[in-house]
Amino acid sequence: MTTMMNEAETGSPGAVMPGASSVAAPKSSRARQFWKTLLSRKTVMVSLAVLIIAMLTALLAPLIAPYEPNAPDLRNALKPPSSDHWLGTDALGRDVLSRIIYGSRVSLAVGFVSVAIAGSIGMMLGLVAGYVGGKTESVIMRCIDVMMSIPLIILALFIAALIGKGLGNVMLAIGLGMMPSYARLTRGQVKSVKQLDYVTAGVISGTGRIRNMFKHILPNCLSPIIVLMTMNLGMAILTEASLSFLGLGINPPTASWGAMISDGYNHLRTLPLLSLAPGVAIILVVLAFNVVGDALRDTLDPRLRGAL
C-alpha cells in the first residue's frame, strides 16, 4: 500500500533479533535508519520479542499447547498448578495454560481484525470528508461526532448486543466503535497535507485528482494513522476483555483471555491464577503494542522525533 507498510513487511521477520537488522539489510538506507531508530531502545526490542512470541504462540498453538483447550475433564476441575497442569485447571477441568495459549489467537485476531476494520472504514470516510469537503464533509463528520459522543465500551456493548456474540461480531463491534477516531485523524491529516507544496506540485505536474489523492496525499497521512493503529491494537484487546468480562464477548468454549479472567473471578480466593494468568498475558501483549506504537510514533512522526 505504501512505502511504510512495505518496509514493515520486508523488515519485520528478521529485524527483530538483535543485530539481524543489519544482516537483513533493507534496500534503502531510510529503511535501515527506520529500523535502527526503532530498535535503538531496549524496551522496544523486548516488546517486539513479546509480540513475536505471542504471534508464534497463536500460530503454533496446536503444537505448543499441552492439552486440548476446550475438552472438559470434569474429574479434574479446579486443580491447583501441578507438573501436569502448570497453571492448574479451570472449572471444567481444562488446562489453563493451554487455554491461555489458544486465547492468544483470539486476542491477536481481535486486535488485528478490529483495528483493520476501524482503520479501513475510518480512513475511507476521513479521506472522502477531508478531500471532498463541503456538505459531504459536514454530513460525515456529524455522524462521526455522534459515534464519538458515546464511550467506546458502551458503543461496543451496543453493537455486540445488537449483532450478537461471537468472535466475528466482537471484532466488528470493537472495530466500528474505534472507527470514528480514524475518520477524524485521517480527515485532519488530509486537510493539512492537501495544502502542502508537494501536493500542489503534483497538480502542476498534471497529476489527476484521484491519483493525486492516492499518490501524494494518502501515503503522507499514514504515519500517525499507523501509530494510532498500533496503539489501538492494545485497546482492542482490552475492550474484548472487558466485553467478555461483561458477558458479551465471544462464545464459549473458545478461550479468550478476557473471558478467562471473568471465569476465574469466582475462584479468586482459592485459585487466583485462574484470572491472574490471563490478566498478565493481556498486560504483556498490550504493553508491548503500546511500546512499539510509541516507538513508531517517535520514528515516523518527525514532529515528535526526539521528544520521547
Next chain:
Amino acid sequence: GGKSSDSASSSGGSSAGTSETSGGNAQSGGDAQSGGGKSGESVLRVALPLNPRIIGYPAEVTNNGPLPFLDPVVQSLLHFDEKGNHVPWLAESWETDAEAATITFKLKQGVKFHDGTDFNAEAVKWNIEQYIENKRTETENIASMEVIDDHTLLIRLKDWNSSSLEAIGFFVRHVSPTAVQANGKEWAYTNPVGTGPFLLDQWNMNVSVTYKKNPDYWEPGEPKVDRIELLIIEDANTAASALRVGEVDLIQAGNVDLADELIKSGEFDYVLQKNGIGAVGVGLIPDSVTEGSPFADVRVRKAMAHAIDEVALAETFGKGYWETTNQWGSREAYTFNPEVEGFPYDPEKAKQLLAEAGYPNGFKTKLFSGLNTKDVFTAIQSYLAQVGIDAELIVVDEAQVQSLYFSTWEGGLMGHFHSVQPDLGLYMFRHLDPNGAFYAKGIIHPEDVLELLRENQKAPNMQVKTETSHKLQKLVYDEYAIVGKPLYIPMGIFIKQKYVKDDGFGVTHNAFWTPDNVWLDK
C-alpha cells in the same frame, strides 16, 4: 398459580454481568459496616442477589424474586410449613369445595394495616381485584367473590382447580386499599402499607431496603429485632466477601463454589433448601417442532438425554448443592414417580438410538445457553460431541433466552428452566399447553398428555392428583421425552453468621422467610 423465582437462569454460576447489576450498600448515616447497630439496637443485615422494583403494590410484583423484600411488610393469607403444607397466616382457616368450585377464607381478627385501617374481607377482595386487573395468572380462575361478613370471603372459581388455593392464598399479598386509593398506584410502588411486622424505613433503589420495627404488630412479642436491612448485592463474590468480613449477617449464595468455600470454612451456619419449592430446575429441552429438527424424532430426543451425565455435572458444578432428578420436581415431592426410568448416562445407547433414527454419524445443531449456565452447557456440548451431536454453543443474554423460549429455538437445544413445584397441573401445564407462553411453540403437545393434565388439574382429592401426576411424569419423560433431559435442581443456599436464629430462610418456599421470628443470639 404462583410464580417461580425471579429470572430462571440466575440460580447458578456467577452473576457478573447477568440480567441485573447490583446496587451498592449505601447505608444511612452512622452505621458501621460490621455487625451490630447503634446503641443496643439489634439489626439484621441480609444480602440478597435480587433487586425489587415494586414493594408496595403486590399486584404488579410479577415474579418471585423480590418476595423476600415483601415478607417483612406485606403478608398473604397462608404460607407453607417445612414440608410444603399450607399453614394459616392472615387467614385463620379456609375451606375448599371441589364440587361447588369455591374457596372460603376466614380471616384473622384484629389485624390492622400500617395506616391503621382494618384488615378485612373487603380489603382482601380489593387486593384480589387488583391482581385480576393486572391479568395475573394467579387469579385468572376466579369467577366471582363474595364478602360474607367482615372476616369471611367466598371465592367462586370458573373450574375447580386444586392449585387455586395456593395461588390465591400464598401469592396474593395484601396492602391497605385506603392508602393506595388515596395516594395512587405510583406512590404505592415504593410505599408498602401492609400488615407485616416491620415498616419500610428507607428504600435506596438498587442498594438496600431498610425496615424498622412495627410496634403494633398483630402477633404479640414479635418482631424480635429492631431493624432489618436487606442489601442488594447481586455479585456473588462480593456478597461472600461481605459475609466473610462481617458486613452482613446472612446471604443467599448465588454461586456454588463460593458457597462451598464458606460452608467448608465452618465459620457459618447454613441452610439448604432441599424441597425445591420455588426453585428453578434446569433441563435441556429440544426443539422438536421446527422444520428439519432432528429432535422431531423421539429417538433422537432420548439419545440426547442418554448422552449426558447429569450426575457428573452436578458433582462438578453443583458440589453437592445440586440435586439430580429424572423427572419434573424434586425426589421428595409427592409427584415424584420412582418408576420413571429416565435417561441414565449411556453414550452407547445414545449412539445406538441415533443410528436407529438415521443419524449414525450424528448431526449438527445449536445449543443455546444463558450466561449463567455457560459452564455446564460447555460441558454438555462436549458430552454431545462424544455421541456425534455437534452442537454449536451460543451464549445469549437473558432477553434473548426469553425471546427464544417464547418462540422456537432454531431446531436446537436450550435450557429448560422450570419451576419445580409439585403441582404439575399448574406448572407443567404452562409449558405443555399448546397456547402457553413459554417453550410451548417448540415442543409437541400429545393429546394423551393434555388429557392427563386436565384430569390432574381437576383432581378432587390428593389421591387422584398424585396418581395422575405419576402418570404424567412417566408419559412426558419416558414415553415422549417432550421436555428432554432434566439436569439438576439447585438448592437454595443460605449462609449466615452463627448468631442468626429463626430467620426461616430456605426452610419452606425459596422466597419466603420469617422476619417476625428472627433474632440475634449475641
Next chain:
Amino acid sequence: MGHLLEVHELETEFRKDDSFLKAVNKVSYTLEEGEIVAFVGESGSGKSVTQYSGLQLIEMPPGRIAGGQVLFEGEDLLKHKQNSKEIRSVRGGKIGVVFQEPMTSLNPVMTVGRQIEESVMLHLNMNRKQARQRAIELLTQVGIPDAESRVDDYPHQFSGGMRQRIMIAMAMSCNPKILIADEATTALDVTTQAQILELLRDMVKKTGTSLVLVTHNLGIVARYADRIYVMYAGEIVESGTCRDIFNNPRHPYTIGLLRAVPSLSDPKERRLVPIEGVTPDLRYRTGVCAFAPRCMYATEACFTEPSPKLRDVPGEDRHQTACHRDVDKSTVPVKQTVEAVRKLKDPRELVRQDVILEIRDLKVSYPILKGILRRKAGELAAVDGVSFKIHRGETFGLVGESGCGKSTLARTVMGLIEPTAGSILFRGNEWHQMPEKQKRSLRRDITMIFQDPYGSLDPRQRAGDIVGEPLRNFKLVKSEKEYQERVSELFRLVGLDPSLQNRMPHEFSGGQRQRLGIARAIATNPAFIVCDEAISALDVSIQAQIINLLEDLQEELGLTYLFIAHDLTVVRHISDRIAVMYLGQIVEIADWKSLYDNPLHPYTQALLEAVPIPDPEREAKRERKLISGEVPSLINRPVGCAFSNRCPLATDECRQGVPRLRPVRESHSVACFKVDAP
C-alpha cells in the same frame, strides 16, 4: 588586559546517536566594552552554540561543554552549574539575548508586559509596580506606540517587527553588559530589518553595552560591526576589523562568501561564484582544514597537514586568519570552476519578443473568516488590480515585502487560484476560461519552482519518480527506456548525479533538493517558469549555485521566468525587468537598470536604502533615510495610496486618491502622484 568577555578554547559537542558532533571546536575570542562584534558564517557553522555555551543555554543533554573557559569580567562562567544562581544572575541580568524568531521567542500565553516585568523584578529587585513602569518605559524606548496600553497585550497582537522590538526591550531591560542578537533580524522584512538594526545600535551606543551580532548575512554587518569573526564548521577562520575583513579578506571562505552574494554595487555581468560543495558533517572531523574540500585555493598540503590555527595577518592590527596559505582577493585560485562573467541580455531586444504572459487588472481575494465560527465576514484583496506583461526569454522580477501578495499572484498565474476579476493570458489564451482538459495540457508549458525545498518534494517518493512524474502524466515518453534516459538527462541538467535517482528527498541537502524541484519544473520542456522565492530558503553559498543554474538553464532552454523574491540584490542580479509590489498593488515597474539607478517611487527608494551593502566604506558614506512604521496588513490597508501612511512625501491627495500605475519614462512606470514625468 581585561576584556569584558574572553572565551578561551571553548569546545561544545552534541551527542548524536553514538557519536559526538563537535559544534564548537576550540574557539577563542574576546569582546570589549561598548564594542559591536559580528559573528558570520553559514548555517550550522556553530555561531549560536558558541554564544549560548557561555550562558549554558544549550540543551544538555545531548549537548555538553567539553572544555575551555568563558571569562566574563574575569570570572569563568563555566565553573557554575547549568541552572545555578550565579549563571542565572548573569543571564538576562548581565548578558541579554535577542533571538532570531520574533514569532516564537515570546511566550504566546503571557502578556508582553509580564514577560518584561518578570526579568526586571528578578534582576533589578523591583516590585511589580515599578517593574511595570519600567516595562512601559522600555517599550516606549524601542518605539512601540501607545506603550502604556499595549503592555497588557499578548505577543500575537503585535507584528513581527514589533515583537522583535519587544524582545530587544526585554533583553535590554536589566541594563546588561552584553547584548547578543542571534540572527535578530533574519526573519524580518528589509525595511523592518534596517529599523531594528538601527535601533539596536542606537541603544547599545547609548548605554555602552557590547553588542554581539550573529548573522549569516555579511551585508548586514558591514554597516554596524566594529569587528567581525567569521566562523566555519565550528571554528573561527578569520577575525578582524570590519574594514579589514571586507577590504582584505584573507581566508578563502571569507573571500568565497563575499563572492557568492550579489550586491547592489555589483556590475550586472558579474557571475556569482558559489562556494561549491557542502558543509562537512561535524561528527567526522578529520583534523585537517575543514574547508579544504571546498576551497578554491587548497593545495596538497591543506589535505594532509593538521588544521591551521588562527594566526595574525602580518601588517594588520587584530586581523587573524586560519589558513595554511597566504591568500587574498587577488590570489589566483587553484581550481576555477566557472567563468567570472556572464552574457547580458539586451533589454530592448527582449521587449521586441512576443508577450508570453499578460496579466490584466488582476484581482484575487480571499474570504475573511471571522471568529471561531469561521464565518465569511468580508474579502481581503491580496492582489488588487495588477497588470503587466512578460516577454519570451526574459526574467521578470517581482519584489515586495512579506504578505504583499506575491505568492498569491504566483499561484493565480499557475491556475491554482481562481482570480476574482481580471484576466491572465498565457500566449494569448485566457487561462481561467479554458476547459479543464486544455488547462491540463497547458500545464506542460508553465511550471513552478517552490520556495521551500523541503515542503515541495513528496517525502515518500524517490527522487527519480518526483522528477519523472510530469513525464508520465503528460505521456511525454514512449518507453520505459526513454523515460529513464530523460530522467537521467534532467538530473544531469541540474547538476545532480543520475545515480541519486533512487534516493529519498530527505537524503539530499537543501540545495540538491532545490535542484530536484528545478528538474521537475523543466521536465516538460516548459516555456515559462514561476519561481516563488526559489532561493530564499537557501544558504548564501548555495543560493549562488541555484542562481547560476537558473541563468544557465534560461540560456540553454530559452526559458522565461517570473522570479519572485524579497531580496532586492538577488532580484537585481537575475532580472531583466522588475516590478515592485506593495500591499497587493504594483507601485513601480522598470527595467533593472532604471529601477536601481533611478528609483522613482518612495517605497522603492526606501527599500533600496534599507538594503545593506557588504562594503563598509560605502555604507559609511551612505546617508540613510529609513522609513518608519510597519507594513500594514491587507485588512487595514490605508485608503488612498497604500503607502501613504509611511510615505515622507504623502499629502492629502495621496491619502484620498489611489494613484494609478503610469509610464513616466521609457519602460518605467510608477504609481505615485508625487513623481513627475520628465
Next chain:
Amino acid sequence: MVTFIIRRVLQTIVVILLVTVLVFSIMHLMPGDPVLMFLGPDASVEQIDHYKKQFGLDLPLPVQYFKWAGNLFKGEFGDSLVYRQDIGPLILAKLKVTLTIAIPAFVIAVTIGMFLGIMAAIYRGRWADSFITVLANIGMATPTFWLSILCVYIFSLTLGWLPVQGFTFPSEDFALAVRRMVLPVSMLALGPMAVFARQTRSAMLEIIRQDFIRTGRSKGLGERRVIYVHALRNALIPVVTVMGMQLGYMLGGSVLIEQVFVIPGMGSMLITAILNKDYQLVQSAVLVIAGGISLCNLLVDIAYGYIDPRIRIS
C-alpha cells in the same frame, strides 16, 4: 464568545438528537423483548399484551420514537420498565453516584498524571523518566476490572484494610465513604492518569524545545518558573484536549468499575437497562452520557480560549 457557545450548543443538540435516533434504532433492532424480561418466565400471553399496551410498546416504532422525543422536549424522560420509576430523577440519582466517583478520580488523574508527566519531561532520559514512562504504559495496558479484582483480593480480602464493596455519599458518612471510595476511585483514575502523564510529558517536551522557553532561560529565570509558569500553560492545550476525551472515557470506564465494586451508578444502571431492553432508560441514559461528553468538549473549547489568548481574541 457567546455566539460561539450558542452555536456549539445548537450543534451539540443536533448531534445528540442523532444519537437518540441511533440508540433508538439499535435498541429496537436488538433481539429480546422488554416485557418478557420484566414479567419473567411464567407470564401468560394476556399479561404480556397487557403490559405491552401499558408501556406503549404496541405502537409503531416511529410513533414510539416521536412520543419519547416529544416528551423529552417537555422535559420528561418517561418511565423505566426495569425500575418502574420516572427516569429523570432516577438518572439524576445515578449520575450523582457516578460523579461522586468520577470527579475525584478525574481530579486525581489530572493532578498526579500531569505531575508525573512534568517530572518525566524534566528528567527525560534519566531513570525517573523511564520509570514513569514504563509505569504509564503499564497503567494503560492493564485491564482495570482485572486490577480491581486483584486489589479487592489483596486489600480487602487478604489484608482487610478496605471494605469489599458498596458506596456511601461523603455527605452521609465521610469516613466510610472515603474508605469505600479508595479502590474504585483509584482504579478509575489509573488509566486516565497514565494517559495524562504521557500526554503531559510529550507536550512538555515539545514546548520545552520551543524558542520562548529558551528566552525564559536567557532572562535568568529559575527552572521552576520556566517549567511551571512558561511551559506548563502552553503544554496545557494538548493536555486539555485529552482531558475532554478522558472524561468521556471515565463515564464509559465506570461501567466496569461500578460492576466490580457494586456501585449503583450510571454504568451499572446502563448495563442493566441494556440487558433488560429497557428502551427508554437506555435512550435517556445514553442521551445524558452523550450530552455530558459533548458538554465536556464544549468546556474544553472554552478552556482553550482561557489558556490560549490567540484563540480567545479571534
